[in-house]
Amino acid sequence: MAGLRLGPLLRHVDWETGTDATVWVEADRPCEAEVRCADGAGxxxxxWQIAGHHYALIPVAGLRPGAETAYRVLLDGEQVWPLPDSRFPDSTIRTPATSDGPTGGPEAVRVAFGSCRWAAPPSDASHDPVGPDALDTLAHTLATSPEAPRPDVLVLLGDQVYADETSAETRRWLATRRDLSEPPGDQVADYEEYTRLYYESWLDPEVRWLLSTVPSCMIFDDHDVIDDWNTSEAWLNRMRTTxxxxxxILSGLMSYWVHQHLGNLSPAELAADG
Known part of the structure; x- marks a missing residue:
């Protein structure tokens, strides 16, 4: 039986028609991934596979504009989401009501945005340098207070993961793979190590539920690759000698494309891209 390794993440919701969305998942083996909505959409x-990892971006069609519907995720016909005994409400897809305006979408959009999220303090930090996790707090508010204002979209503006400042737990895991006295030391080195960063960040129970029920747009920044990435030609030439x-850099770009960029695209853009 196929298992759900990461996700689901509710990514694109069509703001012009209110009828389509996409859901991103990682499974632990090749399989057919499915989204079934309570209202019949799905x-x-x-x-598809990259470096031994199996991903799907599931197009969800047949949604009703201005509605909210719970959904389930199935792999090869077996339900894997919601998780058994979950303490969170059902994950839902909320679509905007269409309007007669020039875009056809809603007249106002509520956005929650932020950047630079540490899933855990860096290994060299003597204390938590950033305080309470804003995404955890938002998830708790939405899960426990249904009447609370809910963002229409999360806009994550960079540094979703820190490839150059790893946590103590990740550092211990890296040490089981290679000698950390050799460059790049306790920073990530390849695609497999990047996937570890996304597991550490997105398997947090509150964040996992939040990303499953609020659409998200994402872009990377320097720490997704390395601090001060591409600040000058001299910097780039120096790095290329290592x-x-x-x-x-190949692994950073690959993991960004898989985990972040792909879900920014609409079903129409994905189809046009082939």
Missing amino acids: GTART PWWRER
């Missing part, structure tokens, strides 16, 4: 997609940089 969609399926086969997983033996580990090529694998790092």
Whole structure:
């Protein structure tokens, strides 16, 4: 039986028609991924593979504008979301009511935005340098207070993961794979190590539920690759002389495309991209 390794993340919701959305998942093996909504909407997609990991971006069609519907995720016909005994409300897809305006979408959009989220304090931090987690707090508010204002979209503006400042737990895991006395040390080195950062961040129970029920747009910033990334030609030339940089930048770009960028696209854009 296929298992759900990461996700689901509710990504694109069509603000012009209110009828389509996409849901991103990672499974633990090749399978058919499906979203079934309580109102009859849904969609399926086969997983595709990168570096031994299996992903799907599921197009959801047939949604009703101005409505909210609970959904389930199935892999090869077996339900994997919601999780058994979940303490959170059902994950839902909320669509905007269409209007007669020039875009056809809603007249106002409520946005929650932020950047630079540490899933855990860096290994060299003697204390928590940032305080309470804003996404955890938002998730708790929405889960426990249904009447609370709910954002229409999360806009995550960079540094979803810190490739260059890893947590103590991630550092211990890295040490089981390679010698941390060799560059790049306790920073991530390849695609597999990047996936660890996303697990650490997005498997947080509150964040996982929040990302499953509020659409999100994402862009990376320097720490998703390395601090002060591409600040000058001299910096770039220096980095290109190191033996580990090529694998790092390729893995950073690959993991960004898979985990963040792909879900920013609409079903129509995905179809046009082939």
